[in-house]
Amino acid sequence: MVSIDKAVIAKLVKGGEKYEILVDPDAALAFKHGKEMDVSDLVATPDVYHDQATGDKVSPSDLNSVFGSNDLLKIAEKIIKDGDVQLTTEQRHKMLEDLKKKVSYAIAREGVNPQTKIPHPQDRIVRAMDEAKVKLVLGRGIGDQIEETIKAIQRILPISMEKVKISVKLPVQYAGAGVAIVHRFGKPVSESWGGDGSYTCVMDVSGGVKAELIDKLGSMAHGQAEVNDLK
Numbered sequence: 702m703v704s705i706d707k708a709v710i711a712k713l714v715k716g717g718e719k720y721e722i723l724v725d726p727d728a729a730l731a732f733k734h735g736k737e738m739d740v741s742d743l744v745a746t747p748d749v750y751h752d753q754a755t756g757d758k759v760s761p762s763d764l765n766s767v768f769g770s771n772d773l774l775k776i777a778e779k780i781i782k783d784g785d786v787q788l789t790t791e792q793r794h795k796m797l798e799d800l801k802k803k804v805s806y807a808i809a810r811e812g813v814n815p816q817t818k819i820p821h822p823q824d825r826i827v828r829a830m831d832e833a834k835v836k837l838v839l840g841r842g843i844g845d846q847i848e849e850t851i852k853a854i855q856r857i858l859p860i861s862m863e864k865v866k867i868s869v870k871l872p873v874q875y876a877g878a879g880v881a882i883v884h885r886f887g888k889p890v891s892e893s894w895g896g897d898g899s900y901t902c903v904m905d906v907s908g909g910v911k912a913e914l915i916d917k918l919g920s921m922a923h924g925q926a927e928v929n930d931l932k
Contacts, residue, residue: 703728708745710753711777713784715767720759720784721750722777729786740774743781747773793839800837800846805830807847808860813908815861820909829854864905866890866931869914873898875922882921886914903931 708723723745732738749764751757761771768776788796809823833853837846851860871879873895880900883889887910889902906914911928918926 703743703745705745709787709789711781711784711786713780718767719751720767720776720780721753722746722748722773722780723753724777724781724786726787726789726792729781730788730792733781733786740778740781744773744777749773749776749780788839796839797837800839800843801827801830803843804837804847804850807843808851808854810909810913811907812851812860812862814859815863816859818865818908820912821858821860825858826854829857832857862907864907865911866903866905867911868927868929868931869900869902869904869918870927871900871918871922872925873900875925876900878921879918879926882914882917886910886917 703723703725705723707726709726709729710721711724711729712719712721714720724743725745728738728743732740732743749759751759759767764771764776768779770776805823805826808826809821813820830850830853833856835850835853837850851862854860869879869883869889876894876898883902883904887904887906889904892900892902894900915926915928918928
C-alpha cells in the first residue's frame with residue numbers, strides 16, 4: 702500500500718484541465734521510464750483530482766468523457782506515462798548528479814588540452830564545472846548543455862574539441878575484433894584489407910576518443926595495434 706504521506710503528484714493536462722493522482726515517487730518514475738509494474742502498486746488513493754491540494758475531484762462522467770473509461774488503473778497509467786511525475790528532492794539530486802556525470806564524461810572524451818593535446822581527466826572537468834557554477838537542467842537536450850558547459854569552463858581550463866586524423870593498422874589475428882572496436886568509436890574515412898588479412902583504416906577522432914581507442918586496441922591486440930597521427 703502506497704503511503705499518502707510519502708506520495709507525490711502525477712499530473713496530466715488535457716484540454717486545458719489538470720488531472721492529478723497521488724503515486725509512489727520511486728515506483729512511478731521507474732514505471733514511466735519503462736519498468737513493467739502493476740499499476741495498482743503505484744497509486745495511493747482511488748481518486749483523480751483537478752487539484753489534489755484543494756480536494757477537487759474529477760467526476761466519473763468527466764473521467765469517462767476525457768479518458769474513455771472510469772477505470773482508475775487505466776487512467777493512472779496514462780497520467781503517469783504521458784504526464785509529469787513530481788520529483789522528490791532526493792530524486793532530483795540524483796538525476797542532476799547523473800546528468801553531470803554524462804556531461805563531464807562527454808567533454809573528457811571529446812576534448813583535449815590544446816597546449817598538450819592530452820585529454821583532461823573527468824574529475825578535473827567536474828571541478829571546473831563546480832568552479833564555474835554550471836547549472837544543468839533536467840529535461841533539456843544534453844547536446845546544448847555540453848556546448849554551454851564547455852563555454853563556461855573554458856575560462857578555467859584550456860580545452861579544445863578539435864578532431865585529429867589517425868591511422869589504425871591491425872595484424873590479421875586481431876583484425877576481426879579490432880574492426881568491431883574501431884566502429885564503436887566512429888566511422889572510418891577509409892578502410893582496407895591487406896593481402897595477408899591485416900586491416901588498415903583512417904578516421905577522424907577527438908583527443909579523448911583517441912586515447913580510449915588506443916587503450917582498447919592495445920589491450921585487445923596485446924600491443925600489436927598501430928595507431929599513428931596523420932597530418
